[in-house]
Structure formats: C-alpha cells, structure tokens
Amino acid sequence: MKKRLTFFLCLTQLATAYAQRSYYGTEEKWPEQDTASKFYTVKGERHGVSFFKKHQFKEVEYKPGKTLNFNTYHSPDVIYHWCRTWAAQYPNLVDLYEVAKSYEGRPILQMTLTNKKTGKHTDKPAAYFEGGRHSGEVTSSESVLWMAKHLIENYGKDAAITKLLDTKTIYLRPENNPDGSTMYLFTAQRNRSTVHPKDDDRDGLLDEDPEEDLDGDGVIYQIRKKASTNEREKANYVIDPRDPRLMKRVLEGKGDWLVYTEGIDNDGDGKFNEDGVGGLDNHRNYPENWRPDQGGDFTGRGYTQGGAGAYPLSEVETRSTVLWLLGHPHISVVNSMDTRVPMHLRPPSTSKDTESMFPADLAIYRHMDSLGLAHTGYPWAGDVYHTYSTRSKTNRMTGDPSKPEPLFGHGPDFGYFYYGSIWYGDELWNGGAMKDYDGDGQYDEYDGLRWDDEANGKKGFKPWTKFTHPQLGDVEIGGFHPKFFAQNGPPTVLENWISKQAKFNLSMAFELPQIEFTNVTVKSLGTDEYEVKVNWTNSGKLPVALEQAQRIKIVQEDRLMLDLDKALLKGDAQAKVIITEPSLFDKTIYAGYTGPGEKKEATFKVKLNQKGSVKAKVKLLSTRGGYQEKEITIGK
Helix, strand or coil, rough: HHHHHHHHHHHHHHHHHCCCCCCCCCCCCCCHHHCCCCCCCCCCCCCCCCCCCCCCCEEEECCCCCCCCCCCCCCHHHHHHHHHHHHCCCCCCCCEEEEEECCCCEEEEEEEEEECCCCCCHCCEEHHHCCCCCCCCCHHHHHHHHHHHHHHHCCCCCCCHHHHHHHEEEEEEEEHHHHHHHHHEECCCCCCCCCCCCCCCCCCCCCCCCHEEEEHHCCCCCCEEEEEECCCCCCCCCCCCCCCCCECCCCCCCCEEEEEEECCCCCCCCCCCCCCCCCCHHCCCHHHHHHHHCCCCCCCCCCCCCCCCCCCCCCCHHHHHHHHHCCCCEEEEEEEEEEECCCCECCCCCCHHHHHHHHHHHHHHHHHHHHHHHCCCCCCCCEHHHCCCCCCCCCCCCCCCCCCCCCCCCHHHHHHHHHHCEEEEEEECCCCCCCCCCCCCCCCCCHHHHHHHHHCCCCCCEEEEEEEEECEEEEEEEEECHHHHCCCCCCCHHHHHHHHHHHHHHHHHHHCCEEECCCCCCEECCEEEEEEEEEECCCCCCCCCCHHHHHCCCCCCCCEEEEHHHHCCCCCHHEEEEEEEECCCCEECCCCCCCCCCCEEEEEEEEEECCCCEEEEEEEEEECCCEEEEEEECCC
C-alpha cells in the first residue's frame, strides 16, 4: 500500500509540474546580471574552462527600453521583461508561468494568450509556437516575441485577431533554452543547444577544447593558414575563384589551405575547438525515431545521431516541451523554430512523405507549405528527409548527386507521428544569400558576400587579418560574422524576417478547427417523452483530428452528452428523468471526427417521470475542436 501511495504521489507531482500556473517568481542572480564580474561562468563540471570574458554586442539590447522595437536583438532578460509587462497590463488576455527550470536552473517561461472571459484556455482549439531551442539561433525567439506583441496590441482593433483570441488559445514559449542563448549573447562563445557538459570527441574528457577569442574583439571568427609542405596532405581548402575572400572546401589533400575556428588546441590531439561547452542537441532528443549518440551503436553497422543525448528526453528543455504538449492534447498546430536555412521544414525526417504519411494529412501539410511560401518567399518548403537534404542538387566537395539523409529524434517527426499534429520546425534567415548573384542555381556564401557588399555596408564580413597564432604560427583571422550575419541576420533586416514568419504561424492558427452548435431544439413526442436534436459543424479549416491523430489515439472522437442533475437520474426505471436514447450505459453519443465544414446531427430521447420541466446542458466535447455547451429546458 505504501509503495502504491508513493507512486501515486510521484505521478501527481509530475503532472502538477507541467500544469499552467501563474508566475510571480524572482530568480537568483545570474552571471550576466553580476555587473561587478568581468567573467561569465557556466554551470556544470567539465575538464575545460567554465568562465569566459563577458562581451556585449552592439546588435543586442541588454536592458529594456520604454518601447519594444525590432531593429535590435534582445537578451533573454529583456524578453522576459516584456512577457511580465504584458501579463501585468493585460491580465484578462495574458498568463505568464514557468513550465520548467533549465539545466542551469533558469526559469523557462511561457505565455498563454486568450480571452479568459470567453472560456478556459484548455476548452479552446489551440496552437503552440516556440523559439530559442538552439543557443545561437536567436532570430526564432524574436519571431515569437514579435507575434506576442502583434496579437496583444491588435486585440480589440483587428477583427480577425480579436476573434482568434476570443475563440482560440495561443501558447508562446520564446526561450526554450535560456542557458545557451544567454551565454551566446554575453560572451564570444557559441554552442548548439544546452550547456550540459558532453564529451563530443569521445576522448573521456568533457568540454575540454572550446573556442577562444584570440584577438580580443569579442567575436570568434575563422582562422586560415597556408599549408606548409608537411601539412599539404591534410589541406582541404582553396581560395574560392569567385572571390578571394571566400574559402572553398575540397577533399583532404586537394587544397592549399587549412581552416579552423578561432582558438587553440587545448588538449593536444591535433584538433581545434572540437569539444566546447555542451554539445547535446535538443532537436535530436525527441522520443520519436530516436537513435543513440555517436559511439552508441556497438555493431558499427547501425545508425547513430550526433547530439542525441543519453536517452530520449534526457534534456529538461526538450522534456518540458514534450510533457507539456502531451498534457495539452487540444493543440493542432505547432512551429518550433530555428535558423538558418530559409525553409518551412516539416515531417518526415527519416522517409519520404508519400511513403509514411496519410494522403489526407499530406495534402494538409502541402497546403501549409504553400501558405508559408506565400507569406515568406522562402526558396524551400517540404519534408526534412528529402526536400531539406537534397535542396542542393550535388555535394559541393565530391560532385556526387545529393541524396536523402535521415535525422533522428527530430521534432517534426515527434509532432506528426507521435503527437498527430501539424508540426513545423521552420528555419529563418539565409546567411545574406538574398538572390543567386552568379546564376549557379545555389544560394551560398558567395551570394551572401555580394549582398553584404551591396546592401549591408560590408559589416557582415571581417577582412582577413594577419595574426601570430601560439601553435600554428602565421595565420589570418577573418570571415563572416558568426552571430549576426552567418547564423542570424543584421538587425536592420530582423523585423522583416521575424514578422513574415510570425504571419505564417498566425495564418496556420486562423485555420484551427472549431466545433460550433448550429441548432439545438427540444420537441415533445407525447406521453412525457421529448426529443433533443443537436446540430453542429466544424467551422474551421482543419479537421478536428488528422488521420495520424486518430491512429495513435492522441485525440478522442467528438462526443455529445446531456448533463442533468444526477439526483434526477437515480432510481433506474423509477428515476424522475430517464435518457432513453442513446441506449449506451454512459448515455454518450460518439460522433466520430468532424471534418472542416462538415455538418452533423444527433438526437437524445428523454422521458420525464415528474411534473414540470427540467434544466439540462447539451455538451459537445472535441479534443482539438474545443468544448461547447448550451442550456436547454425539457418539458413544460
């Protein structure tokens, strides 16, 4: 009995941890807030250094201004400031709450946007939008923040947005990984996702070889070195014939140059910066089609997935997303965004969409692809496995034709195959490749460099500058700005990119399913018998359940119930009120799944064994179509 009670209490606490509750907390003082220290310290035990010189970028706002503008990036603290401000200013429209604490213990905050006067957030069809999963892909967080501001400021002014928040719920999580994003914006360091220490090069040491800002400019650029005679067999770069500032990668031994990221070989293994802070990838940590990390396949013949983590959902950031969504199955549409291939990215990640998706579901996804391209003008929209992998027709090094490549433990696959939703993992920004300048059919670094020259004042590329490296000798440091050109765009173009993406996300939310009563009538059949006829429709553009959602049972079929005072129903045949139809014991009408525009009708039959009328509620329950109820009177 004691073991059962302990197990029950654990389950209760887990469910409570991922329930929505208001956020009023104050956090401990974090290294970025300690103005007395010149160094930023990362939590976790590692063999390499855990402290780095602080640096503030001119592209980032570190303290909130009087107004929120998108001609600059914002630190997580500033983002959270605006979330708190909106929750305080618009309490009937915005809830702010903590869904989890990050690896370092930072709060992961989320907002719920809906008109509370028109019903509970869980009773309405819903969409979920998330940014900041990958540490440096901060453009995605800005798009979530832009959407929040757009919705809040236009509620009551824009008819479509007002109706959306009156009838639907929008969940927004701007910072999925605040540890990584904060380190990225307060130091020269970069990493993929969580700062959780990891042995990337499998030498038994954790994070022992991070990048270093050797020239002290606060940015980690590239190093290029002309190969000596002894180094020629390893040389794998040449000067790009299209522009001498660019380096073109070739097969090992076919080049004249060696290229590294800025730093030294800390562990003396001949490799540079191969094991920096963290290394796990929250976007390879989902449970659907997960594979072991590198070194985890003991046959040497199976698949592995770099950054996968020790096991599915090993990282709290991904785990908090998955568990929260599973506890909120009324969500039909998700976009968990990254950078920097401009693409509307969707499932499948390990097979062709025609092989593994229901045709009806695939048709909806292709419609969303078109909707996205109409808003953003991205060059690509489609599945991860084929469209993403083959967007360049040939391998630039070998010349071989590109072929589909699987990604495992990937969000879009969890979203469709496990959660049964419309799920995108869109990528914003394009490295400056605004057009195909040389007409080679590729959008690459040359196109980005040309745009930087013509439209960005040459701010995105540092000219190669001579430097004496402590281990390599004479080298040059330069290349694209890794943070605010390569991975994210210059602030001058930020709002254009994030607003287009947000408007696509909104357009998906506008298509959410919505069950609605069209008519409810009560008709006397004589001898104290009555017929309650209920008509309803799905006025949305999406079905209440994708075919995949039906298969995996994440969504129950629509149900109709007649709710009466339970005291009136006691006594079996002598009860004061008897529901004679349906004849099922639970007196529930199971109505299948209501498609967009579909009209349905169902009937209850009720017998009164008392004089006078009774009050009842007709309840229409749809997991993703919402909840509706209507009070009626039966009898005279």
